[in-house]
Amino acid sequence: MTQGDKAQAAAVQEAVLAACAPGRSVAVLIEGAPGLGKTALLEKVAQQAAMSGTVLSAAAGERQRPFGVLNRLLAGSSEPALSGLLTGEGRSATDTGAALCSQLRDLGRRGSVTLCVDDVHHADVQSLQALQYVLRSAQPAPVTVVAATAASGDRWRALLPADTLRSPQVHRMQLALLAPAETEHFVTAHAAATGRIPPRAAARLHRLSGGNPLLLEALLAEDALTCHPVPGGPFVRGVAHLLRHSGPAARATAHTLAVLGGHPVGPPLLAELIDGGAPVAVDALNALRACGLLDGLGRREPAVLAAALADCAAPDLTRLRLRVAHTLHTAKAPATAVAAPLLALIADGAGPVADAADQSLLAQTARDLAESAAALRMQGRTDQADSLERASRQLHVQVGDLEPTEAP
Known part of the structure; x- marks a missing residue:
């Protein structure tokens, strides 16, 4: 655990380690967004537990096979009775849990037993059901289950459903962002x-x-x-890590907010841009906010936006810029707002668009910019008019119309 983690997690760490004291039979759920130190805290628990007993550790991964997490937990065990538990096929989660619980109780006679599961929100249901059986039935043996999970989502409820959570042997600990x-x-x-x-x-x-x-x-x-932050440096890689571990919807939302840049973002607009609509957008915003990538509805730190854009593959970014431009145009946003993602396409080096609807949007936006430039020129705001005319010409070239509309 880094010094930065300790600065904000000392109280949580102390509480977790106290709850996992040798000789007790408890379940501890460590919750927190990516990057807050869950894995480091879990490792600290494992180090302490190893001094007085047996520790089995595993990290769940996405697309887990049935009993995948349980297999990982038992694979490193030197106890033949444990490592051979899942050799048979067709065993139910209840039968597996009962067999595991029996072996863990026997093992608990020689010392404490601690099961550490990281990223339990990715765990397969069969493993969670088997571990839940252990939680319900292992007492009074000193068997402790410690799980770390993302702050968003509730997959872990297969391990700790409502009735189990009410048990005095269950402890929930929440890691938070640094103040x-x-x-x-x-x-x-x-x-x-x-x-x-x-x-x-x-x-x-x-x-x-x-x-x-x-x-x-x-x-x-x-x-x-x-x-x-430098391009491609630790900070940019760190943002990419947080986005990957916050889920597909949160990652897509971060990319969308980055493309929108400084444009005011309201829930209706974001709901139009995120597949799944408002419910998915709200959950995604909560996930991003939990790991510090959002402040209010959207971070406007250029370095954060740039890091989020760097995480988006070029073809996906092209499609997203066009989608944002179409949505802003439909929402009757100012021409300059519609033009921003389209001009970014040009800056990215994208070639002329082929889709007829995209071409129409580029041409219409170019005309709207030219009209805005004419109005500014009549007001004597020459520099701003010149800027909009240059943008109008760029869009015309992008759509393949080499005779841009000139402001009168």
Whole structure:
């Protein structure tokens, strides 16, 4: 666990370790968004438990096969009775749980037994049902189950349903983002140790990281003296890591917000742009907010937006820019707002569009920009008029119309 994690998670860590004290039979659920230190805390629990008994650890992955997590837990065991539990086929989760529970109770006679499961929100249902049987039936043997899960989603409820959660042996612990004061304390200590970062940089580093320890560590690993993340550097890679581990909907929402840039974003507009509509958009925003990538409805830090764009594959980004432009046009947004993602296509080096609807949008937006330029020129705002005329010409070239509409 990094020093940044300790700054905000000390109380949670102490509570988790106390709950997992040797000789007790408990279940502990560690909840938190990506980057907040769940895995590090789980490793700390495993290290402590290994000093007084047996530890079985596994991390769930996406697309788990039936009993996949349980197989991973048991694969590293030196106990033949445990490693051979899943050799038979066609066994139900209840039968497997009963057999596992029996073996763990026997093992508990020689010392405490701790099962550590990371990313339990990805775990297969059969493994969760078998582990739930252990939770219900292992007492009074000293068998502890510690699971780490993402703050969003409720897949873990197959392990800890409502009636189990009410049990006094179940503890839920929540990791949170660093508060500004905690970030400042850590940055000040880091500056004193290295001499590289002025303490006054703490506020800027907190805004960039959103209080996420993983992103803060990434910033400190690169040119944090100027607080400007480098392209392809640790910060950009850190944002990509958070997006991948926040789920497909949250990742798509982050890409959409980045394409929208500084344009005001309301729930109706975002619901139009996110597959699944408002319910999916709300869940996605909550997931992004939990890991520090959102402030309110959307972060407007250029470095965060740039990192989110860098995470989007070029073909997907092209389609997304066009989709955003069409949606803004339908919503009767100003021509400059509609033009922004279209001009970004040109900056990306995209070739002329082939779809008729896209060509029509480009041509219409070019005409709208030219009309806006004419109005600005009549008001004597020459520089702004010139800028819009240049943008209008760029869009005409992109659609293949080499005779752009000139403002009168």
